[in-house]
Amino acid sequence: MLKNKKSDNKASIEISPDNLDIDVKNNILNICLLDLDQIYKNNVNNDFKQEFKNNLIVYLKLDNYQVPPYDIKNFNEYFIKYKDKIMTHRAFKIDPYMFPLFLLVFSIRDGSYDARNAVLIQNIIQYLKLNDIIFEKYEDKMIDLIIYFKKDSNSSKRFKTSKMKKYLKIGAASILGGTLLGLTGGLIAAPFLAVSAGALVGSAWLTTTLGTAAGAGAVGSAFALTGAALTGYKMNKRAGDINEFSFQKLKTMGSGKRSFLRGQRSLKVTLSISGWISKDCDFATPWTDLRLTAEAYTLRWEGKFLKDFGQGVGYVANWATGQIAQEVLKETALAGVLSAIAWPLTLLSLGRVIDNPWAVAFTRSKPVGRELANVLADRIAGNRPVNLIAFGLGCRVIYHAINNLAKVPNESNRGIIQDVILMGAPIPANDDKLYTSWMESIVAGKLINCFCQKDWILKFLYRTASAQNKIAGLEPIKRVNPRIYNINLSDIVEGHNDYIRKMPMILKTLGYNASNFEEINE
Structure with a gap:
């Protein structure tokens, strides 16, 4: 059971690099690099993988990270090992969707979502046996969050940091919390929803990037949220x-x-x-x-x-x-x-x-x-x-x-x-x-x-x-x-003309x- 005390709730709400222990951070990086090596085995994507590694080290605030030795032929063994250590984090235990969501926040933090990051996250969802359509709802609500902040940050009024954080928490909780209530039919208790809705609230990316008119506008434009x-x-x-x-x-x-x-x-x-x-x-x-x-x-x-x-x-x-x-x-x-x-x-x-x-x-x-x-x-x-x-x-x-x-x-x-x-x-x-x-x-x-x-x-x-x-x-x-x-x-389509007629079945x-x-x- 999650405690209702504010201090305990606050500690459990924020999922950010600042409140992840070093072992969890290391294994997040381990599992990502392992999976990218499994997906992209050729040299063409080496620069991307190196840049991904460097950026995630900075994002996780890891000073002395060393890539552990592993044999890609034993992928499943290493993946399970890293995954089990990551899932020791309290919030990830309560809602495992928060782990791929954490990676999503990292992936779009600069207003760009690389398809290779999306494939990595999709693989993580598959390996964790999560529902990809439910996670897509999280993704869609992330867009709602960006639009929400973009619309309201256009005001000339400037917020102090403490007020902005409160504003962000209210916005994230109402948008993401509503999504989770809709997906669970109210079967998940409110404290648990607080963890899920707050997964993004603790992110410095939301506070510093969406918390300004310029930041929200830049992110919105990068994802083609403005104009036709x-x-x-x-x-x-x-x-x-x-x-x-x-x-x-x-x-x-x-x-x-x-x-x-x-x-x-x-x-x-x-x-x-x-x-x-x-x-x-x-x-x-x-x-x-x-x-x-x-x-x-x-x-x-x-x-x-x-x-x-x-x-x-x-x-x-x-x-x-x-x-x-x-x-x-x-x-x-x-x-x-x-x-x-x-x-x-x-x-x-x-x-x-x-x-x-x-x-x-x-x-x-x-x-x-x-x-x-x-x-x-x-x-x-x-x-x-x-x-x-x-x-x-x-x-x-x-x-x-x-x-x-x-x-x-x-x-x-x-x-x-x-x-x-x-x-x-x-x-x-x-x-x-x-x-x-x-x-x-x-x-x-x-x-x-x-x-x-x-x-x-x-x-x-x-x-x-x-x-x-x-x-x-x-x-x-x-x-x-x-x-x-x-x-x-061949069991569905009889001829070339069937691709339109049988499309729903296909x-x-x-x-x-x-x-x-x-x-x-x-």
Whole structure:
């Protein structure tokens, strides 16, 4: 039981480097460096890891830290050892979410949230067997806290340090405390909530950074909390080979009676990219059930050409609904690979309906990907992690965007992209050098390739390609990195046209469906 005496409560409320004992501090640093070595084994991220180490030593106020010897092959053994020592701290025992939250405060203290820090924190959450959606609520409330202080610190009134600390405590307790009450249904006693809500209050970062108009404004601007950000982005007029390129915010999640408003701001952002559209399905429609981060956008790109391609996909898919066509496909397309397939003449005659729109949109994806790379490199979405998700030709846009970012071999383009999810991707599956480069330098988290071996439309579109060509939308990408995952959707997806129709089921399979979030809320 926590005591109700003010002195005891105050001691337990503040979780800051000042009231962590030396052993806990050392093991926080140990566990972070161990995990970063496990995630990023190549030399490309050595500078980042060294900077992370130096900054955390300063933040924890450790004077004589020495990295302990460990064998990365025995990762689990060392992780458990360090974790058990960290969890001896009273506040971490009461609420283990406070440990990753402590790391979050450290990660965003200078108004920048590196995707590699986000991956580290995500790993810690996973290893502690905590719920990542609940922690995301903590992240979202951190944004509320920043906005709260930014709004009120714009006043010309100056606060003395003691008054500012009291002000911060009231704000943090009301915002974070409300979150915890909502998540626990009132099952956690008030003293316990005091520890959780006060985890940030004891942080010098909140007092010194958010406690001034300039500080709160700088942090808010760094996370794109001011202005239109992505939705207000204007494409460079020199990009003359692009007709349409803009961002649309996804405002609701779910459908019907189970729909609700998305969060307006988040410490991470998701960008979805459609591979085609139709008269019944615009750019946003496929992503209605997407729940990857609270704040999400869709890229509107080359709508005229994507609509033409969508009509072609629909036309060819309708042809395949006939019984005779189904039997023919079973004997040919569903059994063969690419150019080895003996395509039926009736289907080949329909090629003109889909081939030209496909070729045009395929070509347009390259300059669009280049423009997207510029948006990401310029941090238009703010200094925070970006998740990318796409189907069909939208994957081709991501493919070119990452390739463009990888062309700049320095730290500036790293730590932007966290996770990448590709579905039915018309990109190479057997380019080991390419994916090694992606995972070492650009993609901080996971690369998830969702494929369907029965996608005969994608096979048909590649019918003139060499038999040696491997397509990611049809088969696994070689796991040149342990952060590459392959998901076989053949039991869900029957053909390329199913990626829109079956999207809610696909997202649920991946764990990115709105219903996953609703269950936590309820």
